[in-house]
Amino acid sequence: MSSAEEVRPERISEAEHAVMEALWGQAPLTAAEVADKVGHDRGWSLATVKTLLSRLVAKQAVATQPDGRRFLYSPLLERADYVGTESKRLVERLFGGRPATLFAHLAESEALTESDLSEIEALLKEMRK
Amino acid sequence: MSSAEEVRPERISEAEHAVMEALWGQAPLTAAEVADKVGHDRGWSLATVKTLLSRLVAKQAVATQPDGRRFLYSPLLERADYVGTESKRLVERLFGGRPATLFAHLAESEALTESDLSEIEALLKEMRK
DNA sequence: TCGTTGCGCCTACAGATGTAATCAATCACG
DNA sequence: CGTGATTGATTACATCTGTAGGCGCAACGA
Structure with a gap:
């Protein structure tokens, strides 16, 4: 059935969606890992992936969990x-x-x-x- | 079967799509007529509709045909x-x-x-x- | 301890999009 | 003929998107 009380999920762009796919495939992941999975065929730099991840966090589609000095990212929004x-x-x-x-x-x-x-x-x- | 040799159809935005729908419903139409049909529920001003029409013309999704001092617009891209x-x-x-x-x-x-x-x-x- | 490096955060910037206002030419009506 | 309404063209401007670069701090290795 999935989801229950959404927070009016902000729209996710196409590029952001690609990042979500990576996380749906496996999570949690570090930014670098996501970049590895996605940036590959997309030709994105690590910086780009990081930007997309922050935007997704802002949109509450992705959750972060601190792991030492970095973050582990997991999808909040279900596929x-x-x-x-x-x-x-x-x-x-x-x-x-x-x-x-x-x-x-x-x-x-x-x-x-x-x-x-x-x-x-x-x-x-x-x-x- | 529709279409044959496209000119790499540029992507049409959602707002533009609404205008296309109006033209697919009936054509040719003047800008004012399109505004009448679309701006209605969208709450768009005539100016907005005109902008969208020009962009569609630029994207070669809509054709113009002069009619006196104004234009008649028809869809070029098929629905x-x-x-x-x-x-x-x-x-x-x-x-x-x-x-x-x-x-x-x-x-x-x-x-x-x-x-x-x-x-x-x-x-x-x-x-x- | 100290430099290197990896990480998140902030900033950047061009192009697309949504939404219009303004302007100059022109047509239609009185 | 004069004037207001109409029309496409041009300009505006805030967001969103795609795509990064740079900064400062913290952790790790020598």
């Missing part, structure tokens, strides 16, 4: 919550709040592979039980 | 294209490019109503033919 809000937001904005329309669009634009279809079919069947 | 890119972007970013995962998420978060399910089911059956 499911983030993903849920973002998805709902998109469906709202682009599909008048109707998920079926999104689905239809993906289907029509051939964004759905055969295996996607099977999976969804399976999920559907599952839900019907 | 299907926009919606498609945005959806794909989200699926990519949040679901590792797997639409089925998005679907699973919507399902799990109870964002899918019974009628959504039926609709999707119907679409699926349709595609299978």
Whole structure:
């Protein structure tokens, strides 16, 4: 079910999201470790990662826990919550709040592979039980 | 199928998107007309709408056609294209490019109503033919 | 003890975005 | 013909975002 009493979660930018992914993958992590995981393909400097981390802390999406003279960072915002809000937001904005329309669009634009279809079919069947 | 040779469509912001929606609903329109349709619930001033329109023109998402001393604006970017890119972007970013995962998420978060399910089911059956 | 180094915090700065006001040209009405 | 309303163009300006650099302090190794 995730989350309970949010503090009106401030919006998280795309770059910040990448950092969150790292933390969702493993936590707690030091800034350097996060940089290692993310900066890699993003080509970010350690400084950049640090900035993003502070912003996330300010937005209360990440918690810090002192470890000697440095911090260990852990996600406060749960992935499911983030993903849920973002998805709902998109469906709202682009599909008048109707998920079926999104689905239809993906289907029509051939964004759905055969295996996607099977999976969804399976999920559907599952839900019907 | 829509679109063919895009000019690397520059990203359209959320506010700009609202303006596009107005134009997708009906076009061509004058700036004042767009403002009438959009500024309404957004609480935007005519000036704001004009700014957004120019930015959209600059981004080549909207075309202008002179009509006396003013312009008539029409969408250049097709809705299907926009919606498609945005959806794909989200699926990519949040679901590792797997639409089925998005679907699973919507399902799990109870964002899918019974009628959504039926609709999707119907679409699926349709595609299978 | 003392220099080196790693860390968080503060500052920077350009470009995007949201939201407008102002300006100069022009059209429409009296 | 004069004048107010209209219109696109230009300018404004606070935030947010992406991307860092630099500073001061504390810990660790010699």
